[in-house]
Amino acid sequence: MLGVPLVAYLSLGLFMFSVGVVGVVVRRNPIVIFMCIELMLNSVNLTFLTFARFHSSVNPQTGLAAPSMMAGQMMVIFVMAVAAAEVAVGLGIIMAIFRLRHTVDIDEMNLLKG
């Protein structure tokens, strides 16, 4: 969007990332922790697309958008695919733990503690 500086988008992305980090550290509900991870992934997506848009340049051979402009969008596609796989498996793990222990408090999951 014209008239909006790069820093505005970046600061929104950084703010969302920081909120996600705080949520992962502070909360004990594993589902909310998962949501905070999604929040962080989305803030990174926003940053990728911001840089892709602000780095507008033309490929001299084809006259279309340069590879550097498309690379950010490609990363976002792959991040979305990885996030979808991660959520499917992660929520499956949470369900399995709940069936096994009848609690989902993340502080009580210390089976792997040495």
Place this chain on the structure above:
Amino acid sequence: MDVAGIHVTPNLLVFGGIATVAALSAVGVVVFNNAVRSALCLVINFFLLAFLYFTLNCEMLGITQIVVYTGAIMVLFLFVIMLLNLGAPQALNEKWDPKRPIGILLGVMLFGLVSAQVFPGLMSVQATELSPALSTFGSPQALGRTLFSSYVFPFEAVSILLLIGIVGSILLAKRRI
């Protein structure tokens, strides 16, 4: 119109509105005790992010954001919340512990450190008008052409990853693990 050295345009006001609500809903995800409310805040956040993608000329990815995140992933979240019956706030009584102020301090420090290091050099960068050849860089055609030419190998790798994800989630959903 200039306010505190910033040139205020109508676009900036629209962005400010969307960004404020997105930031508030991001905070809501963390502060609400009830998991359903956190999930609904996250839906608002993802929806507004899709609009921000539209403002960045990435139409295809904005639509994908709405379909994949607010459509598929959040429904999955709400299903699991319903299955585990975590909607009730008393299900997981999160009492006060020293982790909370330390975590908030950590987040503020992260924001301050990264913004102090990254933003000063980028302060004056503004978006330039896209030429007609570039204005469709977020269209499905441009995306598909790049995805199936330069990025074929990562694309195939992602398909294997998704297959493993499907098999893994079916395995985890079995009665006996």
